[in-house]
Amino acid sequence: MFDLDRWREIFQSISKNKLRSALSGFTVAFAILLFTLLFGIGNGLQNTFKNEFAKDAINSIYIWGNRTTKAYKGNQIGRRIQFKNDDFEFLKEKYSDKIQMISPRIQRGVKVVYKTEEDNYTMRGVYPKYDLLESAEVTEGRFLNIRDINKRSKVVVIGRMVEKDLFGQISAYGKLLNIGGIMYKIIGVFSDPGGDSDERYIYTPFTTMQQIYGNNDHIGEFGMTYDPKLSVDEAIAFSNGMLRALKKKHEVAPNDQRGIRVNNYAEGNKNVSGMMVVLGILILIIGSGTLIAGVVGISNIMVYIVKERTKELGIRKAVGATPKSIVSMIMLEAIFITALSGYIGLMFGVGILKLSGPTLEKYFILNPGVSTPVVVGATITLVLAGVIAGYLPAKKAANIKPIVALRAD
Template identity: 85%
Template sequence: MFDLDRWREIFQSISKNKLRSILSGFTVAFAILLFTLLFGIGNGLQNTFKKEFAGDAINSMYVWSNRTTKAYKGNQIGRRIQFRNDDFEFIKEKFADKLQMISPRIQRGVKVVYKTKEDNYTLRGVYPKYDLLESATVTEGRFLNYRDIKERSKVVVIGRMVEKDLFGQLSAYGKLINIGGIMYRVIGVFSDPGGDSDERYIYAPFTTLQRIYGNNDHIDEFGMMYNPKLSVDQAIVFGNQLRKALKIKHEVAPNDQRGIRINNYASDNKQVSSMMFGLGILILIIGFGTLIAGVVGISNIMVYIVKERTKELGIRKAIGATPKSIVMMIMLEAIIITALSGYIGLSIGVGILEVVGPSLKQYFILNPGVSTPVVVGATITLILSGMLAGYLPAKRAARIKPIVALRAD
């Protein structure tokens, strides 16, 4: 295996038969190139779907109210449905076993000032654990707690981009900022996988904003996470039950689709999962089809190469070469050509994806790329195929008597 003379002989054979070696390598390189591009684009599509859900927990559900579109039980069309604190208690009690967490929410656009810096942001009044709903991570300080809710504290947790805009390189933790003319203390800073836009939110205790903006018990909407033990279908049923219960409570017509709205990620996840599964199957079929075409190509070429070298093999046997050494030589040559060509195809494919990747965003393909294990596995498959393709005819050729091989045309 590590005989220097054998390796020198193999490389001499490759160099003397450049066209043959190039044709063999081209088949492998082209197959790996197409395989890399297909899987890269497929992964880019999957990345796009993942990003759409990156800003929220996968078991999220949002409920908000609107104006009715149908008259019902003496109520006129166009009636505005207003959620209140008793709706919060109603949902918690009726669906306690189906909820992981729930938070009411009030949202306002505000101007925020810190010394000479000012900008406009979205201020949200929420309950503790709302950061879980948004998949946010507190990087400094803490998030809101129930003591803040009870005491109606004037404290806020700001996004990373808010800190960057107003404080530059300084830490915002513990500082006082002016929000709509009222001073709040920053008790935490968070980052969000949803990106810069989701890091320009400011969170404050729900009870604080409820008192400041109206001094009433109004709620704009609810954010919640359903019990992760629920299956996707069970979570969809839960969303329908919740909407039905709220419609009954607020006397909204059962067939009114606008009075009370629900965005249930379970439904979206089911659709996306089906699409991603179908996409994955399609890519696998096309990818492995390309791979099989490469296998057939390298196999045919190796059969032709061995047949072409029948006389050469006869000479080798005549001067003392053993059948084992002949077979090993052909197999090692196939391995070298396949491995080198596979690496070239992989490099070209990865390079193309890196160059054209940014321009593919307009086609909903985000960060196309392919994992190394997948391509390495594909290359190994081709190498093994090349070995097998070379071994079988080489084995037959090695058994031919030298005098017969020398007479071959």
């Protein structure tokens, strides 16, 4: 394979037949280019779905009250469903075997001041371990604990962007913030995979917010994670059961779809998983079709190339070339052109995906890219197709008598 004279012959053959070699290479390069772009865009769509669900724990459930749309048990339409602390205790006790963690949540917009810096943010009153529900990571200090809840401590955990906005390059840990005219101590800073918007929240004990903003036991909504051992169908049945129980407790009509709302990520995961499977199948079918078209193209070209070179092969035999050397020369030439063209197609495809990445994000295609092993496998497939397509006619041409080969049209 590393015979220098053999490679000289191959390059000489390519240089003498530039158009033929260019057409062969273009067929392979174009097939690999399309294959790369299709799989890259498909992976970008999958990354978009994954990124959306990275904002919260995948086993999350959120429950919130709304206004009723149906009269029920003497209650009028339009009644506001207000959750309270006893609903929190009700859910914890009734579903303790299925709930991994649960937190009430109250939130409101607040004006935050630190020295000469000020801005508006959303402040959330939550329970310990709420950071797990949001997939947030405490990068400095700690998150809220049960002692903060019991003592109604005026402490906060702020997002990375809040720290950046108000403190610049200085650490916010341990500093005091003026929030709505009340001083709070910063006990932690967190980052969130949801991005900048999710890092502009401020967390404080929900008991503190209940006391300061209303002096009541009202709760806005509940967030929880269920036991990850539950299957998707079991998780959906679990959230439906909680919904029925809360409707019964608050005398909401069973068929009222708005009185109490539930968002179970299991349902979204189920739908997205189905979409991902369908998307994967479509990409595979289209990609395979592109690859098959490339295989057919390179196969036809190889058959034509061998037929066109029949006289040349006859001359080579006449001057002493063996059938084996003739076949191996054609095979090496096919492998070289196919592999080089496949690499060029891959580089162009990867380059286009990289350059168009920012533009594609506007169309919900995030970080489009393709796995190198996948494209290498596709290129190898085309190489093998070219070798197989060229081997049979090459072997046939190499075995005919020189005089017959010289007479070939």
